[in-house]
Amino acid sequence: xxxxxxxxxxxxxxxxxxxxxxxxxxxxxxxxxxxxxxxxxxxxxxxxxxxxxxxxxxxxxxxxxxxxxxxxxxxxxxxxxxxxxxxxxxxxxxxxxxxxxxxxxxxxxxxxxxxxxxxxxxxxxxxxxxxxxxxxxxxxxxxxxxxxxxxxxxxxxxxxxxxxxxxxxxxxxxxxxxxxxxxxxxxxxxxxxxxxxxxxxxxxxxxxxxxxxxxxxxxxxxxx
Numbered sequence: 028x029x030x031x032x033x034x035x036x037x038x039x040x041x042x043x044x045x046x047x048x049x050x051x052x053x054x055x056x057x058x059x060x061x062x063x064x065x066x067x068x069x070x071x072x073x074x075x076x077x078x079x080x081x082x083x084x085x086x087x088x089x090x091x092x093x094x095x096x097x098x099x100x101x102x103x104x105x106x107x108x109x110x111x112x113x114x115x116x117x118x119x120x121x122x123x124x125x126x127x128x129x130x131x132x133x134x135x136x137x138x139x140x141x142x143x144x145x146x147x148x149x150x151x152x153x154x155x156x157x158x159x160x161x162x163x164x165x166x167x168x169x170x171x172x173x174x175x176x177x178x179x180x181x182x183x184x185x186x187x188x189x190x191x192x193x194x195x196x197x198x199x200x201x202x203x204x205x206x207x208x209x210x211x212x213x214x215x216x217x218x219x220x221x222x223x224x225x226x227x228x229x230x231x232x233x234x235x236x237x238x239x240x241x242x243x244x245x246x247x248x249x250x251x
Contacts, residue, residue, distance in 0.1 A: 028052065028053065028054045028184075029053055029054065029074040029075070029144060030053070030054045030055075030056065030071065030072060030073050030074050030075075030205070031048050031053045031054070031055050031056075031073070031074065031075050031076075031077060031140070032055075032056050032057075032058060032064055032067060032068070032071075032073045032075070032076045032077070033045055033048070033055060033056070033057045033058070033077045034057070034058040034059075034060070034061065034063070034064040034076060034077065034078045034079060034082070034087070034090070035057075035059070035077075035078075035079040035082070035106075036059050036060055036079060036081075036082045036083060037079070040079070040129075041057045041059075044077055044106075044136075045057060047133050047136060047137065048077075048137075048140075051137050053140075056071060056073070059082070059083075060082040060083050060084040060085055060086075061078075061082060061084065061085030061086060061087065061089060061090030061093075062084045062085040063084075064076065064078075064085075064090060065085070065090070065093070070200065070201070070204070071201060071204055071205065072188070072192075072197060072201050072205050073101065074101075074102070074144065074147075075101065075102040075103070075104065075140060075143055075144060075147070076101060076102070076103045076104070077104050077106055077140070078090065078091065078103055078104065078105050078106065078123070079105075079106060079107055080105060080107040080109055080114070080118065081107070081108075081109070087105055087107070087118070087121075087123075088117060088118065088121045091103055091105075091118070091121040091122045091123050092121050092122060094122065095121070095122035100147070101147075102124050102143040102144065102146070102147045103122070103123045103124050103125075104123070104124065104125045104126075104127065104139060104140060104143060105118045105123045105125070105126045105127070106126075106127045106128075106129060106131060106136075107126070107127075107128060107129065108128065108129045109128070110128045124143050124146070125139050125142075125143055127139065153165050155187065155190050155191060157190060157234045157235050157249055157251065158233075158234040158251040159171050159172055159234065160232070160234045160235070162183075162186065162187055162190060164183075164187055167179075167180055167183040168183075169183075169186070169229075171232075171234075176228070178228075181206055181207070181221055182221055182224055182225055182228075184205075184206050185202065185206050185218075185221055185222070185225065186225055186237075186247070188202070188205060188206070189237060189245065189246065189247035190235060190247045190249070192247075193235075193246075193247055193248060193249040194246060194247075194248060194249075195246055196240050196243050196244055196245070196246045197244050197245055197246065198243060198244040199215055199218055199244050199245075201244070202218055202244065202245065203215070203218055206218075222237060222239075222245060225237055233250055233251070234249070234250055234251055235247055235248060235249050235250055236248050236250060
């Protein structure tokens, strides 16, 4: 499930965008300004940001510039009432990937988001290919050389998230929130057990490896 962060200081806009995205199967978090969005990104793994421009504390231009100055390539879709060409130009110069004006067409809104996810090389068709290995999100299966293994949901989601961002370190908190949910009472030992099961299942596979990063969390490394 792809995670979209909606950042807008207008409560009704946040509700509308959240409803549209959730109805299409996206996980959604919301923020009222750029600073709040950055705080959320410190704790959660986000796949794309839907971003207003005019916001208190930290506006959309400043938020985008902070990410790009840090070499963060997270897809950003600016959605603003500002319609002048110079406003759009300023947005693209700051580093946004796309720009829409309010009020939005809901279908176009979803199409643009899916296009941005494709450009970001996130498998919107819910498949990840690593050499001869294929992870299919819809069937929770891992296939290699015509042999298919069905995984329990949590194990598959954990492996899929790690392999979606090879080399990226995920903290234990990020993975727990993403896979089990922020309201879950599940303890750290559950994550450790799932990581152990995945390592045992794919022991000896040369295509990828799940590594522990001491004091931080886990990452998946593609070997080919």
